[in-house]
Amino acid sequence: MPASTANLGPGFDSIGMALDVWDDARAEVTDGGLVVEARGNGAGEVPLDGSHLVVRSMRAAWEALDVAPPAGLELRYTGAVPHSRGMGSSATAIVAGVALATALAGHELDDAATLAFVNDVASSIEGHPDNASASVYGSVTVSWADVLEGPDAPRDWHTAVLRPHPDVVPVVIVPAQRLSTATARAALPESVPLAVAARNSGRAALLAHAITTEPSLLMPATLDALHQEHRRSAYPDSMALVDALRDAGVPAVISGAGPTVLALASRFALSAVHDVARGGEVLELSVPTHGITPMSR
Numbered sequence: 001m002p003a004s005t006a007n008l009g010p011g012f013d014s015i016g017m018a019l020d021v022w023d024d025a026r027a028e029v030t031d032g033g034l035v036v037e038a039r040g041n042g043a044g045e046v047p048l049d050g051s052h053l054v055v056r057s058m059r060a061a062w063e064a065l066d067v068a069p070p071a072g073l074e075l076r077y078t079g080a081v082p083h084s085r086g087m088g089s090s091a092t093a094i095v096a097g098v099a100l101a102t103a104l105a106g107h108e109l110d111d112a113a114t115l116a117f118v119n120d121v122a123s124s125i126e127g128h129p130d131n132a133s134a135s136v137y138g139s140v141t142v143s144w145a146d147v148l149e150g151p152d153a154p155r156d157w158h159t160a161v162l163r164p165h166p167d168v169v170p171v172v173i174v175p176a177q178r179l180s181t182a183t184a185r186a187a188l189p190e191s192v193p194l195a196v197a198a199r200n201s202g203r204a205a206l207l208a209h210a211i212t213t214e215p216s217l218l219m220p221a222t223l224d225a226l227h228q229e230h231r232r233s234a235y236p237d238s239m240a241l242v243d244a245l246r247d248a249g250v251p252a253v254i255s256g257a258g259p260t261v262l263a264l265a266s267r268f269a270l271s272a273v274h275d276v277a278r279g280g281e282v283l284e285l286s287v288p289t290h291g292i293t294p295m296s297r
């Protein structure tokens with residue numbers, strides 16, 4: 001399962017993009033007991049019992065499938081996605097759990113209906129679909145729920161997959177600082193004025209056009225009115241870097257709930273990103289055109 005970046009500016013809780021950093025998860029049914037092994041990012045930090053996020057996600061998937069969990073389970077997880085940085089680690093882990101459980105229940109992970117199920121269940125567990133859908137499908141994803149109103153209404157999540165323009169190079173600048181999504185979400189207002197929502201809708205629609213077809217419009221297309229300014233005090237250094245990159249002509253945003261910064265650089269602007277972002281961990285990535293990748297043993 002790949003990492004992901006969410007929002008891309010105005011696509012709050014809707015638009016995501018897969019990033020070429022991969023977690024690896026393997027599971028085997030056993031006669032009894034639970035064994036969890038965690039390697040790489042998260043090792044020594046995440047619980048190794050039934051409260052592990054992947055195990056919880058597997059249980060939720062079996063419940064949604066109306067399938068009894070097996071007597072025993074061995075889970076081996078190797079994490080490359082950094083935790084609590086804005087690169088979708090929790091969604092990657094949730095997608096892994098739902099995908100593994102669905103495969104163990106006998107469903108083929110390259111089947112469109114199975115992927116739609118994994119996408120729906122994983123997005124429901126995460127609470128918003130932007131990261132999960134990108135990890136499921138790869139590429140750029142636009143996700144929506146069947147219901148438009150009522151925060152507690154049951155949702156069925158759906159996703160359209162867009163192919164990013166080949167000139168768009170995602171560059172992430174990953175700070176050492178961590179920020180949990182829950183903390184970042186607590187900084188957001190309950191509601192916004194209609195005029196602000198309308199302006200943001202226009203930018204989000206423009207983003208879908210710019211990232212697929214006309215990258216020269218990415219600067220106006222990545223301007224967000226819903227979340228970044230409200231969270232500025234939670235990641236002041238990242239916002240200063242976003243501002244500096246935009247001043248240098250590079251479309252830059254906060255990646256997900258931060259504090260990682262995402263620059264959507266054209267191939268010609270990569271040196272500008274490196275000049276402005278000097279000091280941070282700068283990773284030039286690609287966008288995988290596939291998400292969950294089943295591997296035979």
Ligand SMILES: Nc1ncnc2c1ncn2[C@@H]1O[C@H](COP(=O)(O)OP(=O)(O)OP(=O)(O)O)[C@@H](O)[C@H]1O
Nearest residue numbers: 053083084085086087088089090093180181256257
């Ligand atoms: N591979 C994993 N195994 C177990 N738990 C994980 C794993 N990956 C993430 N988590 C849990 O999710 C938490 C991070 O989730 P959080 O939503 O705060 O950040 P994120 O998903 O990395 O960033 P963002 O949602 O902004 O992209 C970790 O602290 C850990 O509890």
Ligand SMILES: N[C@@H](CCO)C(=O)O
Nearest residue numbers: 006012013181256257
């Ligand atoms: N849309 C989410 C992404 C992080 O999980 C947010 O910004 O809170």
